[in-house]
Amino acid sequence: MSTFAVFGMTADVALAEARKTVKTTKPSGKAGCPLELTLAEWNQAVEQQAAKIMAGEKVKQLSQMFDAPQYALQFMELARKTGKCRDLRIRAKCEITDAEGEPVINRKTKMPKVGWTDYFPLPGRGAA
Template sequence: MTTFAVFGMSENWANEEAREHTPTFKNMNSERVELCVTEWEAEVKIQIAKIMAGKKCVRLSPFFDAPQYAQQFIEMARSRIKCRDLKIRTKAVLVDAKGKPIINPKTGAPKVGLADWNP
């Protein structure tokens, strides 16, 4: 059963996200102006910096069978790439603020999602 995964943000993921969502044009005086390659790359670098400074976290690893494999992934990631906010999350029954399981009103079963894992 694969239930452990590493979440956080890496510069590689931020780079892909910025390249995908940075437009190749600017609107100046209600006129569309195409950016040259160097201008677009500068905009991408600005977006990468914004993503890395933000709080968004995504799943960086595949799911693992045991938490020690996720911990090894974190150690390798920190030594090889620029990353932030790495944490292990696991599939678990979601609970509310009082510690009671959240029940799906349609099925009556407890909701299962990803929760932070504490050793």
């Protein structure tokens, strides 16, 4: 049985990621003596980093895992209504297959590899 989740990027997630990555100091030119950023400078740096993240291509898992794709579709609709977002897509966690449709086998465990793949509903079935 597959599980489904929504992947993409929203402004809130980009801002949270920027807050984690932007440092509170900057190099001063002297070894071992960094300059502390003021709150206004740090906030500006966070906003710039968040804009850079939103302009990029990286996506993250935005939702918890769902049992059915229609619940993921509902989550996507809500995410679109709440704010700025990009590249929203539903992915299913299932066996990874090669070009011929054969499962990719993990050399160490000898079991099929499991990972996230884009979910495309069949015409006339499921969410669309």
